Amino acid sequence: MILKTPQNLTFYTPEINTDTTGAIFVDVGISAGFPSPADDFKQQRISLDKELIKNKEATFFARVSGQSMVGAGLDDNDLLVVDKSLEPEHNKIAVCFIDGEFTVKRLKVEADGIWLQPENPDYEPIKVTEENNFVIWGIVTSVIKKV
Numbered sequence: 001m002i003l004k005t006p007q008n009l010t011f012y013t014p015e016i017n018t019d020t021t022g023a024i025f026v027d028v029g030i031s032a033g034f035p036s037p038a039d040d041f042k043q044q045r046i047s048l049d050k051e052l053i054k055n056k057e058a059t060f061f062a063r064v065s066g067q068s069m070v071g072a073g074l075d076d077n078d079l080l081v082v083d084k085s086l087e088p089e090h091n092k093i094a095v096c097f098i099d100g101e102f103t104v105k106r107l108k109v110e111a112d113g114i115w116l117q118p119e120n121p122d123y124e125p126i127k128v129t130e131e132n133n134f135v136i137w138g139i140v141t142s143v144i145k146k147v
Helices: 048-052
Strands: 002-004 010-012 023-026 043-046 059-063 079-083 093-098 101-110 113-117 126-128 134-144
Touching: 043 048, 048 134, 059 134, 101 134
Parallel strands: none
Antiparallel strands: 002 010, 023 043, 059 079, 079 134, 093 101, 093 134, 101 113, 113 126
């Protein structure tokens, strides 16, 4: 579809084919500099499920709320892809349930126990003790951002 504007500018708007299951994927680098008019592009289909999900039955999505993980690139309202089948390990980012609340933090496994480490200096680490009701729900594998 071609859209004409009053300033004689022309925009190309791709038509959406609702009969397909994948989105269009342009399999070339998209220049953030000056575009080359000689460059052609080819299209192929891409499935975000196939790109981002390794174990469909064990994967869920969660939305970030808050600023405690901004240093790790997880901003308020980002969408996380979380895999419950992955083993929790030191330094992995995990979605956890602690004392009735969900949180996303970096796991710090040390000799004195497990810590939930925020990635923002305005927040304190949380030491997990035997008194806590604590469950690791899954490991964050990807983050989806809106621009």
